[in-house]
Amino acid sequence: MTIPDPLLASNDDRRGGIQVAGRQDLLESQLAALFEVSSVLSRSLLLSQTLTEVLEVLCRHERLTKGMVSLVDRETGDLLVSALHEDGVAPFESVRYQPGEGLIGRILERNRPWVVPRLADEPRFLDKLGVYDPQLPFIGVPIRIGEEGAVGVFAGQPPASDTELHQRARFLEMVANLIGQAVRLARMVEDERQELREERDKLRRVVRGKHGFDSIIGHTDAMKLVFDQVRQVAKWNTTVLIRGESGTGKELVADAIHYNSPRVRNHFIKLNCAALPDNLLESELFGHEKGAFTGASTQRKGRFEQADGGTLFLDEIGDISPAFQAKLLRVLQQGEFERVGGSRTLKVDVRIIAATNRDLETEVKAGDFREDLYYRLNVMPIHMPSLCERIEDVPELARFLVAKIAKMQGRELRVTDSALRVLMRHSWPGNVRELENCLERAAVMSEQGVIDRDVINMAGLDVGVADSDPPALSASSPTVDLDDPSLDERERVIAALEEAGWVQARAARLLNMTPRQIAYRIQTLNIKVRQF
Ligand SMILES: Nc1ncnc2c1ncn2[C@@H]1O[C@H](COP(=O)(O)OP(=O)(O)O)[C@@H](O)[C@H]1O
Numbered sequence: 196m197t198i199p200d201p202l203l204a205s206n207d208d209r210r211g212g213i214q215v216a217g218r219q220d221l222l223e224s225q226l227a228a229l230f231e232v233s234s235v236l237s238r239s240l241l242l243s244q245t246l247t248e249v250l251e252v253l254c255r256h257e258r259l260t261k262g263m264v265s266l267v268d269r270e271t272g273d274l275l276v277s278a279l280h281e282d283g284v285a286p287f288e289s290v291r292y293q294p295g296e297g298l299i300g301r302i303l304e305r306n307r308p309w310v311v312p313r314l315a316d317e318p319r320f321l322d323k324l325g326v327y328d329p330q331l332p333f334i335g336v337p338i339r340i341g342e343e344g345a346v347g348v349f350a351g352q353p354p355a356s357d358t359e360l361h362q363r364a365r366f367l368e369m370v371a372n373l374i375g376q377a378v379r380l381a382r383m384v385e386d387e388r389q390e391l392r393e394e395r396d397k398l399r400r401v402v403r404g405k406h407g408f409d410s411i412i413g414h415t416d417a418m419k420l421v422f423d424q425v426r427q428v429a430k431w432n433t434t435v436l437i438r439g440e441s442g443t444g445k446e447l448v449a450d451a452i453h454y455n456s457p458r459v460r461n462h463f464i465k466l467n468c469a470a471l472p473d474n475l476l477e478s479e480l481f482g483h484e485k486g487a488f489t490g491a492s493t494q495r496k497g498r499f500e501q502a503d504g505g506t507l508f509l510d511e512i513g514d515i516s517p518a519f520q521a522k523l524l525r526v527l528q529q530g531e532f533e534r535v536g537g538s539r540t541l542k543v544d545v546r547i548i549a550a551t552n553r554d555l556e557t558e559v560k561a562g563d564f565r566e567d568l569y570y571r572l573n574v575m576p577i578h579m580p581s582l583c584e585r586i587e588d589v590p591e592l593a594r595f596l597v598a599k600i601a602k603m604q605g606r607e608l609r610v611t612d613s614a615l616r617v618l619m620r621h622s623w624p625g626n627v628r629e630l631e632n633c634l635e636r637a638a639v640m641s642e643q644g645v646i647d648r649d650v651i652n653m654a655g656l657d658v659g660v661a662d663s664d665p666p667a668l669s670a671s672s673p674t675v676d677l678d679d680p681s682l683d684e685r686e687r688v689i690a691a692l693e694e695a696g697w698v699q700a701r702a703a704r705l706l707n708m709t710p711r712q713i714a715y716r717i718q719t720l721n722i723k724v725r726q727f
């Protein structure tokens with residue numbers, strides 16, 4: 196290594212035997228110091244801690260006092276003191292040097308070492324730290340990171356007796372190089388962490404958008420009530436019980452509650468209680484210790500532990516056995532449990548959201564569901580209306596679901612108004628899930644990407660099950676413009692028939708046809724006329 200050192204004070208380089216022997220000792224002690232410094236630096240990425248230790252090592256081995264490492268703050272460009280080897284000094288956090296300022300700032304700016312045989316003789320010295328001994332020499336060297344140049348300054352005071360300041364500066368440069376490597380590594384890790392943090396926050400925003408209120412469709416009063424309740428309950432830690440038939444959106448609502456709650460930064464863990472037999476359910480929820488049962492080869496955390504600080508969604512809670520109900524009750528009451536095969540009692544802070552499509556009240560009466568557990572869960576019930584109770588939401592839901600399917604299939608999809616009318620006549624025992632499945636089938640079958648009435652019928656919807664007159668399409672779903680040039684003849688006739696409630700004479704008037712004409716069209720276009 197060479198030091199460009201016009202600033203180095205000249206020292207006699209006498210070559211007497213005693214000096215050579217002294218130098219040998221010096222080299223050996225420096226080598227030992229270097230070894231220790233490198234192992235300290237590789238031990239941890241906590242720079243403030245390792246740098247302080249490095250300065251201690253140098254004081255011990257090299258009698259280097261007032262060791263100081265300052266690093267450029269990447270935001271302001273100023274030098275900030277990262278470590279100082281001096282007991283009992285005032286906090287150095289407020290000390291900063293601008294590039295070019297005083298001795299330290301100048302070493303950084305010039306990116307060169309600086310040796311002062313006696314500090315008192317150096318007028319540019321500012322002594323911002325107020326710790327230096329003016330009678331001692333002073334050496335400062337830049338800390339460099341590869342191409343980036345100087346990112347900091349490492350300085351200290353060798354003993355007054357030091358006759359080898361050249362050699363000493365060279366040694367401190369070596370230490371500074373090691374420090375530079377450690378700084379580079381720490382910064383790389385920090386940058387990566389920062390990137391991950393940003394990525395995580397971005398994903399969180401996306402997830403929140405996906406699981407927020409916008410993904411729950413419905414404008415009927417029944418749904419407005421649900422939205423109000425979700426909004427209210429999300430803020431608190433209250434246990435929520437979501438009731439409603441299968442496919443009504445219970446899980447969707449559970450998502451919305453968690454992702455709009457203060458627990459959003461912690462885990463949201465889901466478990467379908469109906470999917471597992473008791474023994475598996477228990478180890479799934481509470482975890483197990485190593486060797487708790489055959490196959491338990493390692494210890495495992497249960498969902499309760501995973502959800503600590505967050506939310507646990509227990510789906511199909513009405514399906515658990517009486518024995519398991521008792522176990523669950525204890526956690527809900529005390530927040531305590533043991534892992535399967537373990538004796539240590541664990542405590543967690545978990546918010547519970549449960550869901551069921553069962554009539555729990557009847558089950559309680561019949562003795563199939565514990566009453567005390569029922570009350571524990573039923574703190575804040577939310578009732579999801581079935582789709583046939585809110586059939587007016589079908590058009591908006593269908594458009595939303597078709598857009599969702601289109602995104603999935605990576606193509607454009609459109610649902611016609613005549614199709615929407617057909618969908619509104621169905622009673623949807625499988626609720627939104629059934630609607631979604633029906634539309635997905637229809638989408639698959641529609642080559643042109645237009646889901647019309649026929650495609651829906653082909654997709655296997657039995658319109659005949661409707662048991663009441665369909666309500667009119669709401670104002671937000673405009674009726675078909677019969678002059679719409681994009682409609683073909685067949686669609687136009689169907690639209691008119693829909694509009695006219697399938698009264699042919701009325702449809703004929705809408706199309707400016709005679710009843711005979713429309714009857715002929717219906718026949719030739721092979722339109723199946725439905726009687727309601
Ligand atoms: N109000 C709604 N708006 C949009 N999609 C819904 C709505 N309700 C349900 N879904 C969709 O229907 C399907 C079933 O919903 P889910 O929450 O699993 O129902 P449940 O848990 O009540 O059986 C899901 O794909 C969900 O995204």
Ligand SMILES: [Mg+2]
Nearest residue numbers: 442445446510
């Ligand atoms: Mg469900």
